[in-house]
Amino acid sequence: MSAVPPHIIGGSRVGLADLYPPLDDLLARAEDRTPRVWEEVGFLAGVARDVLSGKGKRLRPMLLLLSAECAGGATESSIAMAGIVEIVHAASLIHDDVIDDSPSRRGRRSAKAVWGNRISVLLGDYLIARAFSLLPPDDSSGAMAELSRVAARMCEGQAREVQATGRRLGEAEYVEIIRAKTASLFGYCCRVGAATAGGPEELADSLERFGEGFGMAFQVADDILDLVGSNGESGKSEGRDLAEGKWTLPLIRAWQQGEEATRAGLEELVRAGHGSRDEVELVKGIARATGAVDYAWGRVWEWLARAREHLALAPESEAKQALLALARERFPLPVVT
Secondary structure, eight states, X not given: OOSSOHHHHTTOEEOHHHHXXXXXXXXXXXXXXXXGGGOSOSHHHHHHHHHHTSOOOOHHHHHHHHHHHHTTOOOHHHHHHHHHHHHHHHHHHHHHHHHHTOSEETTEEOHXXXXXXXXXXXXXXXXXXXXXXXXXXXOTTOHHHHHHXXXXXXXXXXXXXXXXXXXXXXXXXXXXXXXXXXIHHHHHXXXXXXXXXXXXXXXXXXXXXXXXXXXHHHHHHHHHHHHHOOTTTTSSOTTHHHHTTOOOHHHHHHHHHSOHHHHHHHHHHHHHTOOOHHHHHHHHHHHHHTTHHHHHHHHHHHHHHHHHHTTTTSOSOHHHHHHHHHTTTTOOOSEEO
16 A cells, blocks of 8 residues: 555645745745845846746745744744745756756756756856845844855765765665755754744754754655656656666665665666666666555655654744644645645
8 A cells, every 4th residue: 555645646736825824925025035136237147037037836935934933923034034045945956957967947948958057057156146145134043154054065965966876875875865965954944934033942943853854754755756756746857866876765775675686677777877768667666566665655754753743842823733734734745836
């Protein structure tokens, strides 16, 4: 029996209005700051406008603002940081597409496909630099200094993943990579939300751990859907991780549970990095037959359960219930609207 609930398989959408009504307005105020990124005259400013005009999942700013609401209420600094983290995340995706040689992103041609590698790298750097201009002058929470540290950790995680291309990983190494490249930013968003709202340190710590657990679950779910999803559920082309030579959790578990010939075949397929339709279907079959897909979904639910435990310190509120819902029955895959 599959460990995946129907709302994930079907690709349901999470509406903000029924999740937490004030969130629509808070996100709109955060997004109103985005045009400042391209207010300067210049080529990169124009490219930035084109890239940021598309709607993303907005999951990271959503978590930041909900955490702020849990900790006493979103402030102007909370709203500014929500806009900043989405821009920094967009910059990281632009750099990722260069690294992965990806032709598309969120159903559109990637910046790399349109402008090439050199302009894309410069664009990502430009977005990060311009993001710093959005913060109010009084950054008493230390949010930007902490974001610099987290951005460096994300880069380290991405570099480790690149270095591991084609090389078989164990689950422990995979976990450390995704903790750095993905979960660290989720944790940061929840911590800085609490900090900018003036919440106590112990609440900020707990919300950060919630965000990290949520981020771990999110990345593993994304990796599962890359292999066995349908209708673009992961937001990526099917089998892209296989084509890029990445050992994600479903593949790691399939290797662990497979017979000797299965292991050898998997290693060759990932090392070759082709990801043809037939190869993806073959690997799908192996992952399902060995129970690797259900195992990986089980790990998703474990991380989500741990994440929810860290919300115990948060005072009871509608915002807390929204966070619990996001980490339970409303787990937001593939997209938040």
